[in-house]
Amino acid sequence: MKTTQQHIKAGANMKTTQLIKSVILAFFIFTGVQAEQSAERNCMGPCPDGGLVALREAAIYPTFAQESKLEGIVIVNFVVDENGNVSNIEIVKSAGDLLDESAIKAIVSTEWHPAKQNGKAISAKLNIPFEFRLT
Numbered sequence: 001m002k003t004t005q006q007h008i009k010a011g012a013n014m015k016t017t018q019l020i021k022s023v024i025l026a027f028f029i030f031t032g033v034q035a036e037q038s039a040e041r042n043c044m045g046p047c048p049d050g051g052l053v054a055l056r057e058a059a060i061y062p063t064f065a066q067e068s069k070l071e072g073i074v075i076v077n078f079v080v081d082e083n084g085n086v087s088n089i090e091i092v093k094s095a096g097d098l099l100d101e102s103a104i105k106a107i108v109s110t111e112w113h114p115a116k117q118n119g120k121a122i123s124a125k126l127n128i129p130f131e132f133r134l135t
Helices: 004-030 051-058 063-067 097-109
Strands: 042-044 072-080 086-093 115-117 120-122 124-132
Touching: 051 097, 063 097, 072 097, 086 097, 086 124, 097 124
Parallel strands: none
Antiparallel strands: 042 115, 072 086, 072 124, 115 120
C-alpha cells in the first residue's frame, strides 16, 4: 500500500510526464512531423504561420529583463480553434511576469493554422515552451 508521500510523488511524476509529452508533441508539430494516432486516422496539430522560427522571433526578450539578468523557461498552454483563433491561454511554468508576457504576446500576435483530423479543421490544445537565455 502506498503512503501519502508516494501518491503525491506519483502524481507529480505523472504531471511531469504529461508535460514532457506535450513539449515533444509541440516539437513534432513545429518540425512538420505528422503524428499517427491510430492506424485508421492521422491528426496534424496546429502550427504557427512561418513555423517555430517565426514564433520564436515573435517572442521579444524585454530589455529590462535582460538588464536585470532574468532568464528562464516559460511554458504556455492554449487552444487553437478550428478557425486558427487562440484562446484559453494559461501559464504552466512561469519565469516571471515580464518573460511570461513576452511569451503570451508571441502566441497572440502569431497567425495560427488549426489542427486537422481526417482533413477537417479541429480545435486543439498546445503546450509551448519559450526559453529566455542571456548569451
